[in-house]
Amino acid sequence: MDQLLHQAYEDEICSLQEEIRTLEQQAESNGIYSDAFLKTMDMQREKFSMQNPQSCSYADLEAQLQQTESQIVLLTQLTGIGFTKCTVTAVEKGNEKAKQYRLSGYSHSLQFELEFELTEILTKENVTVTVTELNIILESNEFCDLSRFISRAEEKKNLLLFFSTLPTFAKWYEYRQVTFKHFKEKYPEVVRLPEGSNAEYLTLECSKLPGVELKIFWKIFVSEKGVVTPVLDLLTKIPAEALDFETRKVVDNAPSSFRSLLRLFGIESAIDCLIKLM
Known part of the structure; x- marks a missing residue:
């Protein structure tokens, strides 16, 4: 989860830096730094400063971390599922974009691992995200009925059904x-x-x-x-x-x-x- 958060920060920072450079180049080519332009630049720099972790104080980062941890604890209590590890890999499939996820987690005393792929399918109206691959691994193989259910969930690629059923079991x-x-x-x-x-x-x-x-x-x-x-x-x-x-x-x-x-x-x-x- 930390890796995903860090990557999101990096992407946002790069986008803001590129936007600032573009605005500066436009101003230099016109030879004019108008009030509106300077105001826009100040807003972008302020936003960049807020998003850039290096510009934040240790106290700010610690407060953000505590807030994130509290949200994760609350989410685990509400759903009955917690995650201990997450890795994401981007995959190119022609015109389609896909991401492969590997998750390790738990529900009460049961440990599990997930491997699934999310594919973005472009249509004329919108973009839909579909689970195109799903593999579920439980720590124990002693649950016959649950194992049969998992096999059906994998076959139908129904990730949501697995998440809603496992905590109850x-x-x-x-x-x-x-x-x-x-x-x-x-x-x-x-x-x-x-x-x-x-x-x-x-x-x-x-x-x-x-x-x-x-x-x-x-x-x-x-x-x-x-x-x-x-x-x-x-x-x-x-x-x-x-x-x-x-x-x-x-x-x-x-x-x-x-x-x-x-x-x-x-x-x-x-x-x-x-x-x-x-």
Whole structure:
């Protein structure tokens, strides 16, 4: 981002310097420095002085930097996406102008990298900018539904859809991690995380009920249109010798009862109720 800002300053400075030289040449050729011309020159020099970083004091630059950093923090909070690196390369494609971008960023605890190309297409009416190439790389490949969604976004070159979907998925993913860790610490004798807190399920075991095991699956589905939906379900494992008539009814009704708890009390309260029953 600093490189882009610096380049913008340089381009503006060169443009202003060229404009000043042109005005001076015109005045010299006419042999007259009119009041209007001198006023224009003063305005251009003042603008150049304001845009030229070298003419700014350290305090001014520090204030501008702090303001920029505050704006970036606010933007990250509003969008749920932050960027750590950005490089831009200009590409010539005949009469079309294109720029290749490489971005590194994050959304909550998920890291990602983007490579995309923006092409300016000239028409008789206006100029349109289109994403002509898109490649998305996630730090982890364990998210099956998200990976399928990303493949479709790359195919359709829909960069905006990716940016609007990732923060919601990352928020649910982080919430699941925190919830699993919370119950593991609160009920260490009952809760197991065989594949860690990043996995899609936790296991409930009770020493008073040997062989009885409950698994709470917590999946995060992503639709083709980028709709993120958390889905929780319960899977039971009961030894055959424990499945008398009454017990089988309880086992058969357990998943639907758990879904009812979810609707009534929410995710954390429903899981807590189930653990206490164990």
